Amino acid sequence: MSLKRMLTTLIGLPIIVLILFYGNEFVVGATVLVAGIICTYEYFNVIKQVCKPIKWIGYLSNVYILLSMFLSNELMLKVVLYSIPIILLLLFSCVIITNMKITFKDVTFTFLGCLYIPFFLMFLELIRKMDNGKVLIGFIFVISWSTDIFAYLIGRNFGKHKFSKISTGKTIEGCIAGLIGAVVITILYTFIVNSIWKIGYSYLNIGIISLVLSFISQIGDFAASIIKRYADVKDYGTLLPGHGGMLDRIDSLLFIAPFAYMIFSIL
Helix, strand or coil, X not given: CHHXXXXXXXXXXXHHHHHHHHCCHHHHHXXXXXXXXXXXXXXXXXXXXXXXXXXXXXXXXXXXXXXXCCCCHHHHHHHHHHHHHHHHHHHHHHHHHCCCCCCHHHXXXXXXXXXXXXXXXXXXXXXXXXXXXXXHHHHHHHHHHHHHHHXXXXXXXXXXXXXXXXXXXXXXXXXXXXXXXXHHHHHHHHHHHHHHHCCCCCHHHHHHHHHHHHHHHHHHHHHXXXXXXXXXXXXXXXXXXXXXXXHHHHHHHXXXXXXXXXXXXXX
């Protein structure tokens, strides 16, 4: 399993880098949109074990990602603000029309999926349209993946203290290693960025930001595990050997994106 995980990363990482830094806005946007649709499918495939998700509303929510490719960030945030009550209106209308064959539980899990996946992924597009957007998205991937890799390697080989019954494979040692590894690798990425693009990012600021986002990424990983445990499944899918489904691979990335946008907007 470890070998499969490593091979998938070694093959997938160069592809992501090429798309991220050399793809135009439509290629990057289309990649995010496809990821959103796949993750939405995997999410619904898991929660159907415990409810009846209203799938068409969930898939329709991926229009967030599509619209964010063409609208300004300010206008897109307004669209999101207006669309949330519209989604709730549609969901509860389904309950009324079906005479409660669709239940409140179905509404709740569907609404969570609408926010958790396409809404969070949309922030990648918003970040891409900021100054040095591709570099900033690079920070998100570096933090997410370095946290995951260091937590996995150290936790698997040296971890002795279990962190939580939510995810029995995670250890305190692994979580700490993920934080430290993310800071080190992100500072190295910052050095490369500063050297090539002459941007001049502060290493101190980046170190603090990477520590915060690495912590959030691990919460995102636990959040995905909470949903899987509730539905009593191991993985969201089998698309990526050694990792599970697409959602298993980018669950921490989902949580990082909106918080990264907040931080980058302030700074």
